Amino acid sequence: MILQLINQRQRWLNLHRLILPVAMALLLLASACGSSQSNTTTDADRLTVVTTTTLLADLVKNVGSDLVEVTALVPPGADVHSFQSTPADNVAVGRAALLVSNGGGLDQFLDQVIEGASSDDAVHILAAESLLELDDDDPHFWQNPVFTVQYAEGIRDGLIAADPDNAADYRSNFQEYKDRLTELDFDIANTLDTIQTDRRHLITFHDAFSHFAERYGWQVTSLVGSDASQVSPGPMVEILDRVREQGIPAVFAEPQFSSGLLEKAAEEAGVEVGPIYSDVQDGDVASYIDMMLFNAKSLARLLR
Numbered sequence: 627m628i629l630q631l632i633n634q635r636q637r638w639l640n641l642h643r644l645i646l647p648v649a650m651a652l653l654l655l656a657s658a659c660g661s662s663q664s665n666t667t668t669d670a671d672r673l674t675v676v677t678t679t680t681l682l683a684d685l686v687k688n689v690g691s692d693l694v695e696v697t698a699l700v701p702p703g704a705d706v707h708s709f710q711s712t713p714a715d716n717v718a719v720g721r722a723a724l725l726v727s728n729g730g731g732l733d734q735f736l737d738q739v740i741e742g743a744s745s746d747d748a749v750h751i752l753a754a755e756s757l758l759e760l761d762d763d764d765p766h767f768w769q770n771p772v773f774t775v776q777y778a779e780g781i782r783d784g785l786i787a788a789d790p791d792n793a794a795d796y797r798s799n800f801q802e803y804k805d806r807l808t809e810l811d812f813d814i815a816n817t818l819d820t821i822q823t824d825r826r827h828l829i830t831f832h833d834a835f836s837h838f839a840e841r842y843g844w845q846v847t848s849l850v851g852s853d854a855s856q857v858s859p860g861p862m863v864e865i866l867d868r869v870r871e872q873g874i875p876a877v878f879a880e881p882q883f884s885s886g887l888l889e890k891a892a893e894e895a896g897v898e899v900g901p902i903y904s905d906v907q908d909g910d911v912a913s914y915i916d917m918m919l920f921n922a923k924s925l926a927r928l929l930r
């Protein structure tokens with residue numbers, strides 16, 4: 627009986643002797659496969675960047691290209707103004723080498739998360755830092771592409787502070803992106819030029835477009851401040867009646883914030899509701915540049 631046990635144990639040991647070399651060989655094979663790709667940047671090499679909004683994440687991707695791995699805390703289509711962070715956000719912030727928020731009261735929730743969760747050597751920048759003294763009412767500075775160049779500049783400097791070894795790449799990516807933003811500014815102006823001067827009035831629900839209006843010489847009216855679903859039908863119909871009387875055929879709302887109520891009130895007043903975006907999300911507006919072009923075309927289509 628004792629002998630039998632010893633034999634069993636012996637077989638176990640023999641089995642291990644066999645398994646171990648096979649496992650080692652497999653491991654070596656796996657690491658050899660991995661090292662054959664050493665000329666491309668792997669996820670582990672990338673600089674981990676966390677932003678508040680999807681729009682900021684897009685700007686970081688343009689300046690950081692494949693040197694960065696970027697995550698936005700506010701999901702696409704969600705409202706940054708009312709966003710509440712989750713424990714998963716703390717984990718993401720804890721891993722980040724660079725944290726990017728807008729500033730100006732738009733995304734202050736990040737400050738609290740950073741205080742509790744960020745690593746001590748993480749760099750935190752406010753993308754709108756250089757613009758905040760211009761205006762303390764509307765922090766949506768990116769609605770003016772000239773201001774977005776300053777965002778990209780701040781992001782470039784943040785990337786260099788967190789990852790100085792790749793400074794030259796961040797500088798040249800920035801230059802390239804700056805040229806695209808300059809082109810975007812021309813394209814928007816050209817598209818808006820097709821609209822009759824007396825109809826250059828952007829009427830929105832979300833108070834996010836004053837910098838856009840200022841850049842292109844438009845009038846802007848924000849009807850309710852932020853969320854159209856918060857307004858009751860009576861006042862909404864009244865507001866839209868006045869819009870109609872001024873000869874403005876359309877008002878604009880972010881599709882995710884607009885509601886059946888808004889659509890119904892607009893229909894009653896004979897005013898169209900067109901789509902406009904203030905943040906990047908899936909579909910036609912998956913990048914900052916696409917979003918801005920989409921907005922200009924939406925205005926041109928419904929107002930000219």
Ligand SMILES: [Zn+2]
Pocket residue numbers: 707766832833834904
């Ligand atoms: Zn906003």
